[in-house]
Amino acid sequence: MGYYVDTAEREITIKKEQFDNCYKAMCKINDNDDVKRGGGWNTTGITSNDPRPKELNYHPAKWFSWMEANYPDVCKNMEDILHSLGFENIIYNENGDLIGLTYSSKTGQEELFFEAMAPFIDKDSYINWRGEDGEIWQWYFDGEKMHTKYATITYE
Numbered sequence: 001m002g003y004y005v006d007t008a009e010r011e012i013t014i015k016k017e018q019f020d021n022c023y024k025a026m027c028k029i030n031d032n033d034d035v036k037r038g039g040g041w042n043t044t045g046i047t048s049n050d051p052r053p054k055e056l057n058y059h060p061a062k063w064f065s066w067m068e069a070n071y072p073d074v075c076k077n078m079e080d081i082l083h084s085l086g087f088e089n090i091i092y093n094e095n096g097d098l099i100g101l102t103y104s105s106k107t108g109q110e111e112l113f114f115e116a117m118a119p120f121i122d123k124d125s126y127i128n129w130r131g132e133d134g135e136i137w138q139w140y141f142d143g144e145k146m147h148t149k150y151a152t153i154t155y156e
Helices: 016-031 078-085 110-120
Strands: 004-011 087-092 098-106 125-131 136-141 146-150
Touching: 016 078, 016 110, 078 087, 078 098, 078 110, 110 136, 110 146
Parallel strands: none
Antiparallel strands: 004 098, 004 125, 087 098, 125 136, 136 146
16 A cells, blocks of 8 residues: 655755755654654554663664665765655756656655755755646745645636
8 A cells, every 4th residue: 555656847956065954954853753654663662752772863663654764874865865765866967966856656754854855955946746646736945944735727
């Protein structure tokens, strides 16, 4: 089971000098076990108040959808995390800025990662999505936050 989605269109720019900020923001959300819906092992009693190994800021038995629980240790940069999320065909311009990516798979928790990256994504960037049932929506970046907008199609 799952809900399959594809990127339909995108106009996105992440400047090369922001890659490290994006990576840090993407890694930081791993500290919030309460938003992880990927699953877990030995989930009885796992809460954000559970004792965890002192060297970890996250519970090793909880993870985001499609991600390793320790993805900040496994993924060494922003592109590695994007690939782990399921994004492909990452395109860069001659300056090394990210200007494109595609996604065609089941949804996981990609929106949380892009919400964390939003302050570092160029204003007026967007990613348009199409769901397996024909639903269309957009992630719009205003230079500070990501906004989800839903499309309505009318015929005249």
